Amino acid sequence: MERTTQAANPFAGMVEWFSSPPVTGGWLYRFIIYPLLQMAVFIIGIAAFLTAAAYLIAFIIPNPRENIVLAEQINRQLPGMIISGISVGFVYSMIALGYTLVYGVLKFINFAHSEIFMVGSVVGFEIMQRIDEAGASQQWNPVVMVVTIVLSSMLASGLLAVLIERVAYRPLRNAPRLVPLISAIGVSFFLTDVVRATEAMLRNDFNLRYPTNDLNWLTDAIPLVIGGITVNIKPTSIIMVIGAVLTLLALNYFVNGTKLGRGVRAVSQDQSTAGLMRIDVNFMISLTFFIGGAFGGAAGALFGMNAGTITPYVGFIPGVKAFTAAVLGGIGNVTGSLLGGLTIGMLEAFLNGTLAYFPALGQRYTDIFVFAILIIVLIFRPGGLLGERVDEKV
């Protein structure tokens, strides 16, 4: 008897949002120490794995080209690759969260998210450009400036995401699942061209260059000596990592430590029952879009500062890579996004550092490997690394 009712569980087949058991302990442990430890474990684990893989390849193919000893090159590149991998990985994680949060509540991939990221990047540029045009960029405290830019981008992208949901997805909520997906692709093209047209009118150019030239704190690399090798770290890399870690901690606190976060989780697990519990489901969905959008916006601003020049087309590739990261980690799983983002970022950094030593290969082929992962995961483990699929029982 018991078993038949278990089988009637309406949540069967859903992807777990949080696969780990609930973290218990004091506030400091649950919301600061544990998540930081988790990040550290992911980073060390992925770095160790990729390092081992790289040396294994160097062992199998010691001289990919004449006069090149692969192992020596890896020795030289390793610290740089890891640091670059961490900073890019965190940015992918932040974008991936936008996909995963929205998937969590609506079971739908928001393909316009890459453009929400792009808009964040453009808004970041606009703010910085305006500060610069006012001749004030030298006077501003670097921390205040970065925080202002990132927060503005977060706000703009968050509101944009809410608006998109309201206009393009909500009316289609009861439509077949493919329909909002197509709507999302439409929104994506729409946003790209609207931004392009706006910037073309405003600045007569849509290649937008962040005014970073005379800001020494942003442009001067910081030399760091690791094991006798000097690595030049871009200040923007450090800003990306700090920004990402802070926002990820805030998200973890929101989702697991607040009443609203509990409401979002309830909505993600069972919308109609959440409504019966007096939760305003539409508000929760809007809130989720806001948070996901804000993360995309923050990532966009950080990405823009790091890249220097951006265009309205800048969202697509990072967007698809972050989507890959979300799928790799387990779409719908917040921890999975962190793991997936760091994995993809680190893998990319390792490939960028070493592919050039192989004949006919080069950095430009990095994406082959990244997207191969997307296909492989979708075929062999569609639930991702952490997304435990609860058995579908009928």
Add this chain to the structure above:
Amino acid sequence: MAALLELKNVHTYYGHIHALKGVDLEVNQGEIVTLIGSNGAGKSTTLRTISGMTRPKQGSVYLEGRDITGMKPNHIAALGIGHVPEGRRIFPLLTVKENLEIGAWNVQDRVEINRRMERAFELFPRLRERVEQKGGTLSGGEQQMLAISRALMSAPRVILLDEPSMGLAPVLVEGIFEIIKRINADGTTVLLVEQNAHMALEIAQRGYVLQTGTVVLQDMADILINDQMVRKVYLGEN
């Protein structure tokens, strides 16, 4: 005085299927009213229509004379209707405690939430042992306890119970019905949908018999329990 809950000529459709064909129903303050009928008679649909999960095409639902037809579920719930849905619908990845906290969504006062949680643990001591466990890992009986407690966390004026005995071991079924009586004695009005017609009629004051979307019989529970047709069709006697 208006009844606490009243349905007038309610017609509900699922697509083209005419699930409720003009249901009239009344629940007075303090009563236990049961709705019995076979599979597909429209019992769950009646509850879903009351709590706003499905909208009736025609007819109205009144709470204390106020028309609540077509309101959103969260607004209807806020007026004091608690619904324990079919299949329990526990949030499987929230802990027992979190499930209960979600039940008290509208309550801001932490002390009051804790008081109600204590009350739930009093009714179902088993839940206290499971408080940090995820809802999805509970047994069917425990999930039913949690579903009822979760609905009670909002201190509803009327609680809609959809098949609380479904799939439970007989020993647990008795317990659940005892609890329903206790909840009612504490002042919560109960509208109970049951397949276990005998048990339901034993604790209810009044009952309605639903057949293919229509109320075919309504009376005091002790009369229904002795009714020829009810005995034959729903109580399995010859």
